């Protein structure tokens with residue numbers, strides 16, 4: 001393995017080939033389920049479920065609400081693969097390893113990645129249960145050099161210096177808005193900027209205020225690294241945050257962020273999330 005990434009191109013290819021031997025067909029869409037959003041995988045028809053622990057070279061899920069299963073199947077006829085369980089920096093993985101599955105997606109044939117997450121709302125207009133279309137991100141760990149592309153660049157995946165100003169596909173954002181309108185979901189749809197922190201401790205009040213001033217609308221501990229790797233290898237990206245709690249922004253508040261609330265809100269909005277994602281997937285044009 002590459003000493004910086006913790007895995008080599010060949011290992012990544014071996015993992016993709018191992019999966020393709022078992023998968024019913026090459027997936028075109030890859031979905032990553034956020035905390036408490038694993039139910040998205042239930043949308044897939046004729047599914048094949050593979051536990052992460054059986055997949056060669058794959059990291060293992062350690063977080064409650066992340067099942068650790070890869071699910072293949074079709075969604076309205078489109079072949080998909082769905083990660084029920086993602087990897088976070090705070091689990092102790094090298095940042096490069098947390099995003100290895102995104103490259104496995106690419107090597108299997110995935111063209112579009114849909115990333116979902118549970119996030120704290122910084123924008124005071126946001127309510128618990130809102131779904132935010134991510135239009136941009138602020139990579140706070142990146143300010144200190146923590147980027148999943150650190151290390152030798154493998155040109156087989158992408159260029160050394162990938163552009164990020166077009167990271168979030170604007171046509172897909174438009175498609176989500178149109179679908180949300182049709183489904184009568186517009187009342188809880190938002191768009192905004194997602195900021196990532198390393199976790200696992202939740203944000204302090206001062207950190208939330210600082211992030212808001214920087215222009216962030218929501219905060220979490222995932223997604224951004226996956227976006228960077230997906231764009232590096234030229235996949236289209238759509239990312240959605242479920243606002244599972246309001247970030248505590250004032251010293252008078254008695255509220256305390258906790259993972260249980262995050263999972264509960266996921267369960268409350270699960271049906272709408274599934275409807276939204278499945279309708280969007282059915283309309284994504286193949287490239």
Ligand code: R1P
Nearest residue numbers: 034035117118220221222262
């Ligand atoms: C905190 O409750 C956890 O939920 C979110 C945060 O990033 C953190 O891992 O998980 P996802 O981003 O995986 O949805």
